[in-house]
Amino acid sequence: xxxxxxxxxxxxxxxxxxxxxxxxxxxxxxxxxxxxxxxxxxxxxxxxxxxxxxxxxxxxxxxxxxxxxxxxxxxxxxxxxxxxxxxxxxxxxxxxxxxxxxxxxxxxxxxxxxxxxxxxxxxxxxxxxxxxxxxxxxxxxxxxxxxxxxxxxxxxxxxxxxxxxxxxxxxxxxxxxxxxxxxxxxxxxxxxxxxxxxx
Ligand SMILES: [Zn+2]
Ligand SMILES: [Zn+2]
Ligand SMILES: [Zn+2]
Numbered sequence: 001x002x003x004x005x006x007x008x009x010x011x012x013x014x015x016x017x018x019x020x021x022x023x024x025x026x027x028x029x030x031x032x033x034x035x036x037x038x039x040x041x042x043x044x045x046x047x048x049x050x051x052x053x054x055x056x057x058x059x060x061x062x063x064x065x066x067x068x069x070x071x072x073x074x075x076x077x078x079x080x081x082x083x084x085x086x087x088x089x090x091x092x093x094x095x096x097x098x099x100x101x102x103x104x105x106x107x108x109x110x111x112x113x114x115x116x117x118x119x120x121x122x123x124x125x126x127x128x129x130x131x132x133x134x135x136x137x138x139x140x141x142x143x144x145x146x147x148x149x150x151x152x153x154x155x156x157x158x159x160x161x162x163x164x165x166x167x168x169x170x171x172x173x174x175x176x177x178x179x180x181x182x183x184x185x186x187x188x189x190x191x192x193x194x195x196x197x198x199x
Contacts, residue, residue: 043164062097106167106177111146113153117168119178127170128154161199 036054037046047056049067056067059076066076073080075094083093099122106117109126116126123130124142133145145151157169160177167177174181187193 039166042159042166044166046166061094064098109154110142111151111153115156116154117156117170117177119170126154163199 035048035051037048038044039046047054047067049055049058056069059066059068059079061075061079064076064079066078068074068076070077070080074090075083079094079098082098083090086093088096107121108114109116109118109129110124111126111129114126114129116128118124119127119130125133125145129145129151132150133140133142137145137148137150140148157172157175159165160167160169160180161175162177162180165177165180167179169175170178170181174184176184184195184198187198188195
């Protein structure tokens with residue numbers, strides 16, 4: 001492999017004067033990291049679906065975008081959990097389409113050019129647009145709202161500040177995704193809570 005074909009590593013925020021960290025980063029194989037779907041900014045791996053060794057097979061349930069991560073399971077973890085709460089035989093359960101997915105990060109708000117994530121997977125709108133539709137515009141229908149002149153795309157808030165989170169921030173008050181904002185509200189009540197360390 002020539003130097004030109006090796007993907008470039010972006011500048012990494014290294015702990016100050018951590019020689020060992022630098023040493024480790026220097027010997028990482030960028031091509032391997034790219035194959036793993038490693039993201040330097042978010043510090044998250046997204047395993048490839050198609051790969052002879054580390055590829056993950058798709059969950060067979062219709063509408064389920066997840067992969068089977070436990071080799072011996074017939075479905076993804078979420079569908080296994082949903083199945084365990086039913087009395088249905090596996091063959092019957094696995095042909096019922098999933099209503100919507102809650103497991104693949106965030107989906108974008110459906111307002112044109114809105115960069116914010118949906119408030120919930122079923123909501124179709126970011127928190128701001130959801131509030132605008134239900135409260136300021138008196139709860140008009142989604143179609144009508146999307147065509148409304150006041151429904152304009154909003155700039156996103158950027159990625160969640162947690163060390164290895166692949167989600168986007170949901171508001172300007174806290175630099176976190178919805179899950180980590182909710183978690184923060186709980187853990188900050190603990191004595192001696194250190195937000196920088198928790199992050
Ligand atoms: Zn599934
Ligand atoms: Zn929006
Ligand atoms: Zn997060």
